[in-house]
Amino acid sequence: MNKEIKTFTISIYTENNIGLLNRISAIFQRRHINIESLTTSQSEIEGVNRFVIVVNITEVQAKKIIGQFEKQVEVIRAYYHTEEETIYQESGMFKIKSDLLFEEPQIQNIIKESNARIVTVNKEFFVLEKSGRRNEIESLRRDLNVFGIMQFVRSGRIAVTKEEMKITEMLLAFNNQ
Amino acid sequence: MNNTETIKKEQGITQKTERICGSEAIIRCLIAEGVDILYGYPGGAIMPVYDELYKYRDQIHHVLTRHEQGAAHAAQGFARISGRVGVAMATSGPGATNLITGIADAQIDSTPLVCITGQVFSPLLGSDAFQETDIVGISTPVTKWNHQVTKASEIPEVLAKAFYIAKSGRPGPVLIDITKDAQFGELDFKYEKCTGVRSYIPVPKINTDTVKAAAELINTAKKPMIVWGQGVILGKAEEELKAVIEKAGIPAAWTILGASAIPTSHPLNIGMVGMHGNYAPNKLTNECDLLIAIGMRFDDRVTGSLDTYAKQAKVIHFEIDPAEINKNVYADIAVLGNSKESLAALLPLLNKNSHESWLQEFKDLYAIEFEKVIKNDISPTKEGLTMGEVLKQINIETKGNAAIVSDVGQHQMIACRYSEFNKTKSNITSGGLGTMGFALPAAIGAKMAAPEREVVAIIGDGGYQMNIQELGTIFQQKVPVKIVVLNNEFLGMVRQWQQLFFDKRYASTEMTNPDFVTIAKGYYIEAKKVTKREELADAVKEMIASKDSYFLEVCVEKEDNVFPMIPAGASVSDIRLS
Numbered sequence: 001m002n003k004e005i006k007t008f009t010i011s012i013y014t015e016n017n018i019g020l021l022n023r024i025s026a027i028f029q030r031r032h033i034n035i036e037s038l039t040t041s042q043s044e045i046e047g048v049n050r051f052v053i054v055v056n057i058t059e060v061q062a063k064k065i066i067g068q069f070e071k072q073v074e075v076i077r078a079y080y081h082t083e084e085e086t087i088y089q090e091s092g093m094f095k096i097k098s099d100l101l102f103e104e105p106q107i108q109n110i111i112k113e114s115n116a117r118i119v120t121v122n123k124e125f126f127v128l129e130k131s132g133r134r135n136e137i138e139s140l141r142r143d144l145n146v147f148g149i150m151q152f153v154r155s156g157r158i159a160v161t162k163e164e165m166k167i168t169e170m171l172l173a174f175n176n177q
Numbered sequence: 178m179n180n181t182e183t184i185k186k187e188q189g190i191t192q193k194t195e196r197i198c199g200s201e202a203i204i205r206c207l208i209a210e211g212v213d214i215l216y217g218y219p220g221g222a223i224m225p226v227y228d229e230l231y232k233y234r235d236q237i238h239h240v241l242t243r244h245e246q247g248a249a250h251a252a253q254g255f256a257r258i259s260g261r262v263g264v265a266m267a268t269s270g271p272g273a274t275n276l277i278t279g280i281a282d283a284q285i286d287s288t289p290l291v292c293i294t295g296q297v298f299s300p301l302l303g304s305d306a307f308q309e310t311d312i313v314g315i316s317t318p319v320t321k322w323n324h325q326v327t328k329a330s331e332i333p334e335v336l337a338k339a340f341y342i343a344k345s346g347r348p349g350p351v352l353i354d355i356t357k358d359a360q361f362g363e364l365d366f367k368y369e370k371c372t373g374v375r376s377y378i379p380v381p382k383i384n385t386d387t388v389k390a391a392a393e394l395i396n397t398a399k400k401p402m403i404v405w406g407q408g409v410i411l412g413k414a415e416e417e418l419k420a421v422i423e424k425a426g427i428p429a430a431w432t433i434l435g436a437s438a439i440p441t442s443h444p445l446n447i448g449m450v451g452m453h454g455n456y457a458p459n460k461l462t463n464e465c466d467l468l469i470a471i472g473m474r475f476d477d478r479v480t481g482s483l484d485t486y487a488k489q490a491k492v493i494h495f496e497i498d499p500a501e502i503n504k505n506v507y508a509d510i511a512v513l514g515n516s517k518e519s520l521a522a523l524l525p526l527l528n529k530n531s532h533e534s535w536l537q538e539f540k541d542l543y544a545i546e547f548e549k550v551i552k553n554d555i556s557p558t559k560e561g562l563t564m565g566e567v568l569k570q571i572n573i574e575t576k577g578n579a580a581i582v583s584d585v586g587q588h589q590m591i592a593c594r595y596s597e598f599n600k601t602k603s604n605i606t607s608g609g610l611g612t613m614g615f616a617l618p619a620a621i622g623a624k625m626a627a628p629e630r631e632v633v634a635i636i637g638d639g640g641y642q643m644n645i646q647e648l649g650t651i652f653q654q655k656v657p658v659k660i661v662v663l664n665n666e667f668l669g670m671v672r673q674w675q676q677l678f679f680d681k682r683y684a685s686t687e688m689t690n691p692d693f694v695t696i697a698k699g700y701y702i703e704a705k706k707v708t709k710r711e712e713l714a715d716a717v718k719e720m721i722a723s724k725d726s727y728f729l730e731v732c733v734e735k736e737d738n739v740f741p742m743i744p745a746g747a748s749v750s751d752i753r754l755s
């Protein structure tokens with residue numbers, strides 16, 4: 001099996017329970033696997049949560065930790081996917097002094113070209129939001145940094161997979177038992 | 178979480194509900210689960226439950242241990258000998274943290290436990306209240322499942338789920354933390370056993386194709402070898418394993434936790450694998466053409482260096498836990514499922530066989546081990562007493578019918594190597610965690626769960642002092658366990674490593690011990706000390722004949738070593754005889 005380190009997106013479908021995040025992060029911690037990003041939200045199924053976690057590991061490691069996740073009582077299913085197998089993005093927010101919008105006309109061009117969205121504008125500051133791949137957000141950050149950014153934040157990755165996730169069938173099977 | 182869509186309950190009996198308080202509900206749940214003995218220690222945050230234990234004392238027997246660690250290990254001993262769920266109880270804070278070693282031990286050795294801890298009032302959570310500790314957070318990495326209850330109404334469903342999870346599939350410890358207000362609060366009580374949790378598949382479905390593929394490999398193998406583990410005992414698959422071994426004529430070895438599933442005297446039982454296991458099965462692991470692992474997890478103490486482990490062989494892995502497949506050793510064929518069912522499915526597909534010349538190779542190597550190691554261990558000619566000869570006497574007096582509860586160290590390896598086991602569930606020891614202090618309390622639990630069995634604890638002078646306070650429990654509860662301390666005045670196993678790998682620098686391994694006999698007598702336990710070979714046989718006889726608890730100290734050679742040995746990180750085939 002492949003021993004080269006790659007970026008994997010791990011999706012974990014779980015019951016919604018306090019303490020589960022602790023259980024999941026402990027599995028990474030014990031194996032010294034750094035979490036590049038972690039997002040948790042409601043999934044496509046009512047009452048089922050979905051963790052989306054990005055890690056750089058080998059496929060051998062990925063297979064093994066998927067086993068560890070699925071072993072947890074409140075984990076319904078876990079999967080790992082390569083970059084090619086997912087559609088993913090992140091979101092960045094920029095808070096910038098409003099004066100700059102008028103003093104530096106270039107900023108307006110940057111906003112237009114980057115497809116960033118203006119979330120709000122007031123006398124003191126305006127807020128930009130940009131969704132996309134990490135490098136797109138980073139490139140916008142570099143461009144704006146020249147003028148000064150008051151605050152910047154970037155979300156973890158959210159991702160959906162190209163293949164079908166067979167969670168619903170699994171849950172239905174339980175109900176029909 | 179516990180909404181009706183996510184768990185399944187026992188159908189049938191519809192009971193009326195009754196209005197009772199949370200603490201009474203806890204006891205009623207335990208009784209409904211068939212619990213008649215539990216081990217624990219009271220304190221502020223669990224007092225309402227103890228009050229109910231008092232009221233229900235005719236139906237449920239609470240054993241006051243002398244330390245919460247003792248309670249956890251006693252519950253483990255109870256579970257290991259009976260296959261039932263062991264129950265331990267403690268108060269919040271220090272009571273709960275004292276359980277942790279036993280819980281961690283149960284987790285790594287797949288022992289079904291339900292631990293109930295008291296917790297501060299829920300409005301005080303997170304306020305650093307007196308004896309508040311985040312026991313759910315602390316126990317998360319060492320429990321199969323855990324949960325905090327803050328409302329009385331949650332108690333029946335959560336405890337039903339706790340018992341179900343602890344004992345189903347690959348068993349393990351569950352911790353339920355219950356706040357004091359949940360204990361005081363009222364609920365409409367009705368108990369329904371849990372029969373399923375939707376996110377949890379305890380036993381994977383057997384894929385018959387994998388069983389067929391396994392049978393094909395077994396039928397064509399010239400030098401097959403089985404290594405079985407505790408999965409056989411937990412799956413109650415002893416008979417199925419025996420039938421498979423006998424039909425296909427396959428030499429079979431065991432891991433430390435698999436011991437006793439097949440009698441020691443069985444002609445195809447070729448001994449223990451691992452660091453201090455037998456010479457033949459370790460050496461021939463690297464000669465076999467097919468390695469059949471059954472309910473075992475390729476622990477590093479079993480495999481030695483993975484780079485040189487059974488590389489020449491195809492591997493079949495029978496296992497209930499999918500996470501164990503390819504974790505340490507790659508399996509050419511993985512048969513997922515309960516060992517009892519998968520071995521039963523395998524049996525009719527096997528050809529009758531007897532691998533006589535292959536079995537002879539094991540016998541030849543055994544003869545070498547006997548000559549170089551075993552003879553000197555069990556029938557020594559030197560002056561000092563050996564641990565092996567003590568075990569031999571115990572075998573003679575118990576006729577191999579005793580349950581041996583061993584602690585951790587040299588005496589443990591000797592106990593596992595030389596005990597004769599006629600019955601399953603007879604080797605109770607801390608395998609995965611290697612917890613010194615395990616044996617004395619575990620023996621209490623084992624004896625109480627199986628009063629009809631002879632239970633002999635084999636303990637080192639070091640580990641004995643880690644939970645020596647449980648002599649108080651033995652005395653108060655009148656538990657007729659037999660306690661043997663093999664006193665070498667050393668932390669022997671560590672000393673052995675210092676001798677072999679650290680140029681005999683005996684850093685903090687020599688112990689000046691107290692008078693153990695006086696201590697036992699202080700607890701009114703009959704006690705004797707043996708220092709000479711002539712006294713040994715009679716002393717063991719007297720101990721086994723005793724109807725009450727009995728303490729026997731045997732002063733053994735101080736600097737004996739346990740061999741064979743696979744040095745840490747070496748290959749199984751580099752096992753040393755001296």
Ligand SMILES: Cc1ncc(C[n+]2csc(CCOP(=O)(O)OP(=O)(O)O)c2C)c(N)n1
Nearest residue numbers: 586587588611613637638639640668669670
């Ligand atoms: C709680 C705990 N602490 C430390 C160890 C490390 N350890 C393993 S064996 C051993 C020595 C045990 O000495 P003793 O109980 O006298 O048994 P012996 O090896 O002498 O038979 C030690 C310290 C351990 N296994 N468990």
Ligand SMILES: [Mg+2]
Nearest residue numbers: 637638667669
């Ligand atoms: Mg010792």
